[in-house]
Amino acid sequence: MKLPPLVQAFVLHFGEMGSRWGINRTVGQIYALLYIAPEPLCADDMVDQLGFSRSNVSIGLKELQSWNLVRLLHQPDDRRDFYTTPDDIWQIVRTLVEERKKREVDPTLSVLRELLMQTPGTAEERHAQDRMREMHELIELLCGWYDDVRRMETERLVQLLSMGAKVQKILEMKDRLFTLPGGKRKDKEG
Amino acid sequence: MKLPPLVQAFVLHFGEMGSRWGINRTVGQIYALLYIAPEPLCADDMVDQLGFSRSNVSIGLKELQSWNLVRLLHQPDDRRDFYTTPDDIWQIVRTLVEERKKREVDPTLSVLRELLMQTPGTAEERHAQDRMREMHELIELLCGWYDDVRRMETERLVQLLSMGAKVQKILEMKDRLFTLPGGKRKDKEG
């Protein structure tokens, strides 16, 4: 691996973290390299810089493509495939979350839905279903929130995230504003 | 595996998903079983119900304990260790997120910090650092938000999540309220 020390450290770290993130070392290193590279890279660049076999890089790139995490480009008068990551890191995060949801959450949601349709035969099954229902509701809540949030413009999203718990203050303010005289509260308001 | 069909389907699903979640089949199934069981289970219960070897269950439980995802209990006049998950599923999610952050985010954050301290030698390294800085800022933003949110009471949190993008409306309202005459906006307000 012939990379500037700074880049090498970054790339190696992403390789190691790969396993915790459910991707392998090759894929982790390739993505780190693409992310940090000042310009698009072709497969042989990656072979040179990371020291993996050509076939391994090919498979890694295919994996990254299936995650929609890389863009494929072509240079004029060059038949090779060049790859980059999006310039906008927020776009990367959005894709990452979207794909992880698709792979890690949606299948569970559909299994839960299916199992909740069934009629429980025993008390144990009834309890199991109650527990599944709690889980299903929680995931639905999170997915609903996510579905709203991902439509927000990045600027708004950053604004919201920066506020953190201060949002709560504003909600309380809103509550006060919309609280009817006598302490009764307009429910399901907002 | 001798479990009611509903429970079995649930347990098997979590075993399969385990690999996508960075835990293995055994751990996934054990956790699913504990989550859904109406009462605490001992290791031999799990051996009976899941069909794994005793040692495998022991290792799986150790893993779950290292994640803080199970509670250890004792019954009177019984020397065996019994395990449960928290009753409150929100507590489970909180722990899960906390632990995943600890394992999957914090190490990256500290590597990034370290690399950003260094002085870049080349233009390439300077670009790499810029890119790392973007990533670092984004992660810091998300962590700051998380740090705020995790302190919120569950009820408030649910309220907030239920609102989804409607929060935006309230922010806009707030903006209007605090906008100075002439269209100038108090910046850094929220």
Added chain:
DNA sequence: CTCTAATTTCAGAAATTACTGAAAGATGTA
């Protein structure tokens, strides 16, 4: 201390996943 009932550790087997080199496939050029 000894016996018993539980849990943990560990060496190795089994299964899975990652990786390679070589061959095949695809695509553009002459």
Added chain:
DNA sequence: TACATCTTTCAGTAATTTCTGAAATTAGAG
């Protein structure tokens, strides 16, 4: 068509992870 260049596939190997049975360890009861 043949040739050159790049990409993908694939069979086999290497490495890693998971899992087991047996042995070691721990801890309460007599």
